[in-house]
Amino acid sequence: MKNTNSKKRVTLKDVAEHAGVSTTTASLVVRNNPRIPQATRERVLNSIEELGYIYDRVAANMRSQSSNLVGVIVTNIANKFISEFLIGAQNKLEEFGYTVLLGTTSDNATKQQNLISTMVEHRIDGLILNPSSISLEKTVKQLNNLKIPLVLANRELYNISADYAGIDYEEGAYLAVTHLAKKGHQRIAFLGGVKESSTWTKRMDGYRKAFKDHNLELEESIIIASDPTSEGGEEAARVLLNSPKPPSAIFCFSDLIAFGVMKVLTKEGIVVGRDVDVVGFDNIPDAENYHPPLTTVSSFPRSIGIQAAKLLHSKIIGESEGLQRMILKPELVIRDTSK
Amino acid sequence: MKNTNSKKRVTLKDVAEHAGVSTTTASLVVRNNPRIPQATRERVLNSIEELGYIYDRVAANMRSQSSNLVGVIVTNIANKFISEFLIGAQNKLEEFGYTVLLGTTSDNATKQQNLISTMVEHRIDGLILNPSSISLEKTVKQLNNLKIPLVLANRELYNISADYAGIDYEEGAYLAVTHLAKKGHQRIAFLGGVKESSTWTKRMDGYRKAFKDHNLELEESIIIASDPTSEGGEEAARVLLNSPKPPSAIFCFSDLIAFGVMKVLTKEGIVVGRDVDVVGFDNIPDAENYHPPLTTVSSFPRSIGIQAAKLLHSKIIGESEGLQRMILKPELVIRDTSK
DNA sequence: CTGAAAGCGCTTACAG
DNA sequence: CTGAAAGCGCTTACAG
Numbered sequence: 001m002k003n004t005n006s007k008k009r010v011t012l013k014d015v016a017e018h019a020g021v022s023t024t025t026a027s028l029v030v031r032n033n034p035r036i037p038q039a040t041r042e043r044v045l046n047s048i049e050e051l052g053y054i055y056d057r058v059a060a061n062m063r064s065q066s067s068n069l070v071g072v073i074v075t076n077i078a079n080k081f082i083s084e085f086l087i088g089a090q091n092k093l094e095e096f097g098y099t100v101l102l103g104t105t106s107d108n109a110t111k112q113q114n115l116i117s118t119m120v121e122h123r124i125d126g127l128i129l130n131p132s133s134i135s136l137e138k139t140v141k142q143l144n145n146l147k148i149p150l151v152l153a154n155r156e157l158y159n160i161s162a163d164y165a166g167i168d169y170e171e172g173a174y175l176a177v178t179h180l181a182k183k184g185h186q187r188i189a190f191l192g193g194v195k196e197s198s199t200w201t202k203r204m205d206g207y208r209k210a211f212k213d214h215n216l217e218l219e220e221s222i223i224i225a226s227d228p229t230s231e232g233g234e235e236a237a238r239v240l241l242n243s244p245k246p247p248s249a250i251f252c253f254s255d256l257i258a259f260g261v262m263k264v265l266t267k268e269g270i271v272v273g274r275d276v277d278v279v280g281f282d283n284i285p286d287a288e289n290y291h292p293p294l295t296t297v298s299s300f301p302r303s304i305g306i307q308a309a310k311l312l313h314s315k316i317i318g319e320s321e322g323l324q325r326m327i328l329k330p331e332l333v334i335r336d337t338s339k
Numbered sequence: 340m341k342n343t344n345s346k347k348r349v350t351l352k353d354v355a356e357h358a359g360v361s362t363t364t365a366s367l368v369v370r371n372n373p374r375i376p377q378a379t380r381e382r383v384l385n386s387i388e389e390l391g392y393i394y395d396r397v398a399a400n401m402r403s404q405s406s407n408l409v410g411v412i413v414t415n416i417a418n419k420f421i422s423e424f425l426i427g428a429q430n431k432l433e434e435f436g437y438t439v440l441l442g443t444t445s446d447n448a449t450k451q452q453n454l455i456s457t458m459v460e461h462r463i464d465g466l467i468l469n470p471s472s473i474s475l476e477k478t479v480k481q482l483n484n485l486k487i488p489l490v491l492a493n494r495e496l497y498n499i500s501a502d503y504a505g506i507d508y509e510e511g512a513y514l515a516v517t518h519l520a521k522k523g524h525q526r527i528a529f530l531g532g533v534k535e536s537s538t539w540t541k542r543m544d545g546y547r548k549a550f551k552d553h554n555l556e557l558e559e560s561i562i563i564a565s566d567p568t569s570e571g572g573e574e575a576a577r578v579l580l581n582s583p584k585p586p587s588a589i590f591c592f593s594d595l596i597a598f599g600v601m602k603v604l605t606k607e608g609i610v611v612g613r614d615v616d617v618v619g620f621d622n623i624p625d626a627e628n629y630h631p632p633l634t635t636v637s638s639f640p641r642s643i644g645i646q647a648a649k650l651l652h653s654k655i656i657g658e659s660e661g662l663q664r665m666i667l668k669p670e671l672v673i674r675d676t677s678k
Numbered sequence: 679c680t681g682a683a684a685g686c687g688c689t690t691a692c693a694g
Numbered sequence: 695c696t697g698a699a700a701g702c703g704c705t706t707a708c709a710g
Contacts, residue, residue, distance in 0.1 A: 052484075054459060054460060055460050056460065056462065057457075057460040057461050057462070058397060058400055058401050058406065058461065058462045059401055061397055062397050062398055062401050067397065069440075069461075072441075077416070077422050077425060077426050077429070078422065078423070078426055083416050083417065083422045084417070086416060087416050087417055087443070090416070090441065090443055091443070091445075094442070094443075094454075099440055099442075099457055099458070099461060100440065100441045100442070101438055101439065101440060101441070102411075102429065102439045102440070102441035103433070103438075103439070104426070104429055104430070104433075106430075115433075118396075118438055119438070120393060121393060121394045121395065121396040122396050122397065122408075122438060123395065123396070123397045145391075259628070285625075286624075286625050286628065289598070289625065289628070289629055289630065290628055290630075291628065291629075291630040
């Protein structure tokens with residue numbers, strides 16, 4: 001049943017000899033090539049079974065110059081938006097038959113750089129990159145020189161030509177701020193997020209546009225950036241509360257930020273939804289169950305992941321020409337924090 | 340600066356020729372072998388830069404019979420417990436210098452089987468497997484024959500000899516049920532989870548032990564299994580409510596299950612924490628923010644991930660002998676659902 | 679329909 | 695300290 005001396009790996013050559021065919025034939029059999037007649041095929045399959053042969057994809061890839069490997073690099077799986085995105089991408093990629101190399105950067109530019117290099121050395125067929133807030137110049141250069149298909153996700157990277165899958169952050173921010181303005185709020189803060197990232201500047205564009213459309217005046221002092229985490233939201237909220245006249249409404253960079261912000265407000269005795277309105281961004285599952293349930297911009301991270309995988313696949317098989325952009329439209333989900 | 344005709348990949352041989360050394364020397368340089376003098380090293384590094392050489396890890400792996408790749412297979416990243424586990428494992432593995440191949444099974448035994456096979460074909464150096472609730476016999480056989488290091492995580496697999504990292508589910512269930520019994524509850528349901536999985540039977544063992552220690556009587560009718568999801572919890576709760584005499588307390592397989600259960604109870608006008616006490620398992624971040632905040636058994640998925648990575652690494656480098664088991668102790672976190 | 683031989687890009691003894 | 699040559703396990707023209 002099994003080769004008793006497990007000294008050496010069983011190779012295709014062993015299989016071929018055992019079955020009395022050439023390695024060429026054996027190779028065609030393992031790859032299900034239809035031009036091998038059934039009888040021969042069965043003989044080879046039997047030998048494979050008997051010898052306990054394991055196909056060596058590494059050797060095959062080496063020779064055929066492809067790897068079937070796709071890299072997916074994200075900032076932080078602990079973020080629900082990102083993990084949902086990853087689920088979408090991962091499932092779709094596996095469906096296409098790829099194996100996924102996963103990398104997480106913790107939003108660190110150097111780690112991102114190293115991960116990309118390692119993956120390229122592993123000869124990935126393509127890469128889906130959810131870039132860190134800030135990327136090294138070296139990385140941008142490397143990405144541009146990359147001969148492998150690349151899809152950027154969730155965050156753009158300037159000076160780079162690649163497919164992109166993400167949501168329309170500007171539109172999302174516009175929806176949120178317009179909602180607050182229509183409720184009569186004159187002073188609406190914008191809290192959280194990293195100013196250098198495109199995800200922040202896009203939201204800022206939407207924020208600004210809504211202000212303009214409702215004849216409101218921007219106040220730099222109530223636009224406070226932070227780490228894109230719940231803790232970052234807490235810090236931003238504390239800064240805001242220390243300012244001379246806190247605003248009556250807060251647009252948050254993300255739901256995570258909003259949670260941090262609400263934690264601080266609540267601790268200060270401020271009742272969210274009555275004293276101050278708060279709107280988040282992402283509509284992560286917790287938003288609905290939070291107390292009080294959070295008004296937020298619903299994006300579709302899992303769909304973005306799926307779209308990114310599709311873009312990459314069509315790029316890899318050479319089906320798509322030029323640059324593709326998949327921008328999903330967000331929608332506003334109104335809940336108790338701004339009713 | 341760069342080779343103008345990007346026809347062919349730049350190889351180590353090209354680099355060696357350009358630098359006027361042998362490929363042996365060039366190879367030693369790229370691997371930072373200290374026995375190459377500084378002058379030679381720099382000459383080679385210059386050539387690498389000038390030619391835009393990219394190290395081909397696939398070829399290297401092929402020759403050196405190792406891959407630097409580690410497989411991590413989990414059931415479902417959408418589950419916070421699992422995503423936290425993945426973060427721990429992933430970070431630690433990257434720290435050790437491995438690249439991670441990620442697979443998700445959606446708790447499907449066939450998909451798990453295929454993923455393992457594919458990864459083995461990719462010549463992974465080791466595998467961390469969070470097994471699906473039920474595994475194919477073929478998989479168990481394959482895993483036992485595997486010549487590569489294997490660490491099982493979060494869930495045991497019978498008839499398999501491998502390292503294991505997880506928490507003490509029995510102890511966790513015992514803590515939870517004892518807590519409810521001490522509050523005076525006589526009839527405590529156990530809802531959710533798949534009966535065939537070790538994660539369920541272990542909890543059942545703890546549940547039984549607590550019942551015995553407090554002289555309570557088991558009632559089969561209030562032990563209701565389900566999918567390990569929030570929707571599964573809803574279903575189990577509906578079944579429970581339709582039973583002749585619903586119990587006064589519910590021990591849930593997981594926080595996710597508990598959320599589903601509480602959703603149904605609340606919809607029925609039953610006030611959790613007053614009419615019925617509920618305890619979860621896992622202490623996922625949402626448990627604290629849920630309304631009302633959930634009493635639960637705190638496990639440490641990220642730590643388990645880290646431990647699994649450590650076990651695997653020491654196995655790969657041949658440092659550990661025999662079978663290792665890392666069982667983390669859980670603790671009970673009492674919140675409003677059972678105050 | 680099938681096979682012999684070259685080659686993918688490295689690393690590894692071995693020799694000097 | 696450095697190099698020539700073999701070999702990792704496949705696939706790919708090419709020939710018959």
